[in-house]
Structure formats: structure tokens, C-alpha cells
Amino acid sequence: MLTSSLAAQALARALACGGTFAEIFYEDTTEWSAILSANQIENAALSRPRGAGIRVYDGLRSIYVYTCDVSPAGLLRCADRAAAAVTDTKGSGRDVTLRESVTPNIHKIALPVLSVPAKERADVLRAVNSAARAVSDSIVQVRAGLTAKEQHVIIANSEGLFTGDTRTYTRLACSVVASDGKENQTGFFGPGAHMGFEFFKTRIDPAAAGERAAKQAATMLTAPYCAAGEMPVVIAGGFGGVIFHEACGHSLEATSVEPGMSEFAGKLGQQIAAPCVTAIDDGTMENEWGSENIDDEGTPTTRLTLIENGVLKNYMIDRLNGLKMGMAPTGSGRRQDYTYAPTSRMRNTYIAAGQDDEEEMIRTMGDGLFAKAMGGGSVNPATGEFNFAVNEGYLVKDGRIVSPVRGASLIGRGSEILMRIDRVGRHMTMEQGVCGSLSGSVPTNVGQPMIRVSKLTVGGK
DSSP, X not given: OOOHHHHHHHHHHHTTTOOSEEEEEEEEEEEEEEEEETTEEEEEEEEOOEEEEEEEEEXXXXXXXXXXXXXXXXXXXXXXXXXXXXXXXTSOOOOOOOEEOOOOXXXXXXXXXXXXXXXXXXXXXXXXXXHHHTSOTTEEEEEEEEEEEEEEEEEXXXXXXXXXXXXXXXXXXXXXXXXXXXOEEEEEEOOEXXXXXXXXXXXXXXXXXXXXXHHHHHHHHSOOBOOOEEEEEEEOSGGGGHXXXXXXXXXXXXXXXXXXXXXXXXXXXXXXXXXXXXXXXXXXXXXXXXXXXXXXXXXXXXXXXXXXXTEEOOOBOOHHXXXXXXXXXXXXXXXXXXXXXXXXXXXXXXXXXXXXXXXXXXXXXXXXXXXXXXXXXXXXXXXXXXXXXXXXXXXXXXXXXXXXXXXXXXXXXXXXXXXXXXXXXXXXXXXXXXXXXXXXXXXXXXXXXXXXXXXXXXXXO
């Protein structure tokens, strides 16, 4: 465990050759995972990554050095290497005094996963497998994974901060393949939370999770291909929020905004979305997948309104980019682990609930597409151009859902889709994912109510 006295000594050494700011991120993590495939439990594994990273500001440049040797000698050697890379010698070496601070923990853990007997953990995976295979004779493959992670972090910096946090994550991943002997279709569901094993007693039924993924695969197997064209599109809640996350959210991170590589750079206070759109990035939601008590720079997490009634209100800002932009951090500095320096990242990002009736938005849309479940895609944050697969889609004719369709994709630009949203439903839901960026992969929630986009390009076969 990193003590305040050792941290102060290492920070002073990191500033010995100059630099204006130094930070230590110490991590001690326990990770457990198991996979069921071909009706058998396999690949159960337990690991304990532990290490520390030291960051020094060299003007507006950041130097980052990390080590898995967290002995006093290893940490001081890491600090010396960071100090040796400093080119701005205007900052002078100085002693560092640390003041320990404790942030209240809003994420209560009732039942740590590793405290649960192995049979109960395995039963979760078996329930997924049995329920998925019972959906249809077309289900030929079920793969279920259960992961648990308990991450202890300590963060100290040369401004006197010494604080820490414990994050407990549990996630179930269900991947299903349906086949007719000629072609395959897949279904996926991956619920998770900032919780222990109580997740399966209070939030998620493993059998229902397996059934959901299997129904998606079986439905898409027999669906005709989607026709291409420009049409109104209704996007379901939950994972439908991945479009906002990818096409708009990344463009609101300081990582893209500060260097001008965002279509929304310099637009604070301007109308960038329809008046019915309010978007939030909230790291304070109790026991949610993307929540923390503090971010990975030691800043308390926040509830940040990004867009309010269509007007851009805030960016997501980490410490270094905030320094460059002349703006305060927003508790958005995140990293995968100690091998990455932090940068601005999303947490629980969603379009807030609106006032529109979900049935009405389909009934009045005419001919179009109902995108019930979104898949992967690509986006250019500088332009906002995106292309996303629709994992489960339905053809709408004259305001009625008439049949499932497969092979659909949604193509457009983030700024355009925001302005074309003309309905926002009343019931916001979120789903879980892992977002990759400059500071590695971090748990994030995406969410929204059901929304309607008046006009969007749909790609087909």
C-alpha cells in the first residue's frame, strides 16, 4: 500500500529537475472471470495487477512513466525517470506536503463476488446457457462470461492531494449464435453495474439475459434484408444511446475539443441540438456501471449537463486539457489502469427523458425503421460522421411495425442527427459497455429514452 510519506517523497523527486505539477496513481486490483462455452465452464481465472504511474507536467506537455515495482526503491526510480524527461527547468525542485482527504462512498457493496461460493457463480452462467438454448432450435452456440473486478486506487499530487477510492464492477456477457445451416446471426446482451454479486439478486435475472440475446439472434436469422434509403428512424432506449455516445459524446470530450478536432469546439452557449434534447454525463449515479466516487485524477465526480434544451452547456474536461483550455476539470479524468495517463472520458452518458409518447412516435412516423438494438460502428470526432450497425431492426409501414429486417445501418453526422430529433420519450434506460480511447478501455453507460429522428440515411444490403 502506498503511504503518504512515500508518495510525498516520490512527488518531490519527480519535480527535482523542473516541472510544475506531479501526480501519482497507485492501483491494486483483483480481477476474476469465468466463461461457459459449449455447455462447459472454462477459462476461470484470477489475477491481481498492481502498479503505479507518475505524471509530470513539462509546461503544457505531460510526461508519464509507470512501473509494476511499487516498492519504495521502485517508485523512486520511476519518479527519477519522469524527472529526467523534463525540459522546462523553470519549475524548481521542492518538498511536497500531503493532506489526506476521504470522499464519501456512495456505492455500497453488499456481496463481493469472490465471497460467493464457486457453484453459485457457475450457476449464473448455466442459467444463461439453458435459457438461451431453449429459445429456438436454431441456437447453435451460447457463450456466457462473468467478470468481477475490485480496484483499489490511491491518488496523490504535488498540490497536496492524497486520496483514494475502491471500485467494484460485476458484468455478465451473453453472446448467442443462431444458424439455419447456411448463414448465422448473432445476439448479445451485456449487463453490468458498480455492484457485487447482489447484482444478480436485485437487478438482473441471468436466465432472462440469455433469453434476450437468443431471441435477438433467432429473430434476425429469419428476417429479410433492409432496404436502403433516407427515412424517419425511431431508436429504442438503452443501448440506442450508443449513437449519442459515439457520434456526439466523444466530440464533447476535451481530448477532442482542446486541439480543435471536434465539430463542437468553440460552440459553448450555441444551439447544437433540437430544443427537445437534453444530454447528461453523470459520474455520481449510485451503483451504476460508469460511476466512481472520484475520477482517476482524484477530482470528485460530477453530474454534468452537456446539452440543455438543445444548447451546448459544458464539455467533459480532465486536468491537463483544462489547463490548456483555461477551464476547470469536471471529474472526467479516467484511465483503464496504472499503465495509462488519464484524459477526459465519458461516464454514464445519456439523453434525458422527454415528454413524448413512445407509441405515438411510431404511429405518426409513416414509413421508416425502428432500431431496437444497436451494434458497433465508427465515427470521426472531427466531423461527427458516423456509421452504425443495427443489430435488431423492424420495418415500419404507415405507422405500424410490420416485420423484422436485418443488415441495416445508420449513416450520418452527429450535428445533423441532434438537430433532427423531433421526439424524446418519457422512459430513459441505460445499458453497459466498455469505451476505448487514448487512456485505454473504461466502463461506461450509454442511455436514452426512445427517440425519433425525422430523417436519417439507412444503409441496407
